[in-house]
Amino acid sequence: MKKMKFGTLCVHAGEHPDPSTGAHTTPIYQTSTFVFDTAEQGAARFAGEEEGYTYARLVPNTPTHRVLVDKMVALEGGEAGQTFSSGMAAITAVALSLLSSGDHLLSTDVVYGCTYSLFSSLLTRSGIEVSFVDTTDLDRVRRHLKKNTRMVFLETPANPTMNVCDISAIARMARAVGAVSIVDNTFASPMFQRPLELGADVVLHSCTKYIGGHADLLGGVIVGTHEFMRNMTPVVNDTGVTMGPHEAWLCIRGLKTLHLRMQKHASNALTIARYLEAHPKIAWVRYPGLPSHPQHAIAKQQMSGFGGMLSFGIAGGIEQGRKLMNSVALCSLAVSLGSVDTLIQHPASMTHADVPKEVRIRTGISDDLVRLSVGIEEPEDLIDDLDQALAKI
Ligand SMILES: *Cc1c(COP(=O)(O)O)cnc(C)c1O
Secondary structure: OOOOOHHHHHHHOOOOOOOOOOOOOOOOOOOOEOOOOOHHHHHHHHOOOOOOOOEOOOOOOOHHHHHHHHHHHHHHOOOEEEEEOOHHHHHHHHHHHHOOOOOEEEEEOOOOHHHHHHHHHHHHHOOOEEEEEOOOOHHHHHHHOOOOEEEEEEEOOOOOOOOOOOHHHHHHHHHHOOOEEEEEOOOOHHHHOOOOOOOOOEEEEEOOOOOOOOOOOOOEEEEEOHHHHHHHHHHHHHHOOOOOHHHHHHHHHHHOOHHHHHHHHHHHHHHHHHHHHOOOOEEEEEOOOOOOOOOHHHHHHHOOOOOOEEEEEEOOOHHHHHHHHHHOOOOEEOOOOOOOOOEEEOHHHOOOOOOOHHHHHHHOOOOOEEEEEOOOOOHHHHHHHHHHHHHOO
16 A cells, blocks of 8 residues: 555554454553463463563553554654653663663763753763763764764754754764664654654654643653664563553554644744744744754754744843743643643753753753743734733743
8 A cells, every 4th residue: 555644644553443342442451461372372472482462561561552652653664663651761771772881872962851860870870981962063973973882862853952963964973883873853753853764773752742742641652673672672571661551542542633733833833933033022042943043954954844842032031031931821831841732941940950050051051041832722822921921021
């Protein structure tokens, strides 16, 4: 059959009537264990000689998980995948499966706050060498790759500065030194950016954000090759980072409208970015869809849309920013992102508070930076809300 378009895949990929009942919608297999027909069958499943379910922590988990994995594999254009209890569980598992003491990890310098902490404290303590590099600068990436670099971790667009890096170019450089390239695609979603098609080896998401899309679950997912996912299986099984079946079901349901939600997130974000850029009380705006974004050219080349995230600074700094955050009524003052409703937060004191101040300043996570996760409300109402809040400062 002809390869279907992205929106059709969101609705249909991975889905099939439940084989035991014909249920149209994927059932939630809320079970921890599975009954074997015979002792021989149980042994064959544990030996990997027969495909099938054994225990919900062990891959392939449950039939609900499999539908989600098949859908995400189709949306990202990969071969195989695995779900996790959170985005951080996915990042931890990929790091544990690739890195041992003495190996080197090259990471984008601006990454999600807990990713920064995981890499800079836990991994470093385990004897793994970590370099945080400004990956918008390809020469810098080249200079920091080493013989023992095993993993190159990219976040693009990056949380919260919205930096964009060239996935194809860096994936090629990583491959040349024998390193695996991994892209955290949480901000763009597979709707707007497909890192595997750009040459990356592995893509991952915090499903908590756009994949679930409604701020009602925690989850993570990784998509890569059959071989990569097979090699990860022991880490997944033995660390117990599995997603729950109910969360898997919520993600399946969320994904059915991913294409519609992302279009609205992106068109709203562009409207708001333009509004903010023209507002006299706003010092600067970062949105990859604006020509003023320093990596707008790369963003246009590797993304088919620019997503729903933006950051900005207010003239007068964070004091005025706090007033703005305390004055909004429709926007919620909350961390996290990618939900249908609009969320506003202050990274330097919230999501990125664990990043040392000198690192924050050097990498552009300035004290005046306010991050907006633009929802799918009508843009006029969001602008009215921002307008009345800005009038108070
Ligand atoms: C939220 C987030 C994570 C972590 O995901 P959790 O589901 O909260 O564990 C990782 N990367 C990015 C870019 C994120 O926004």
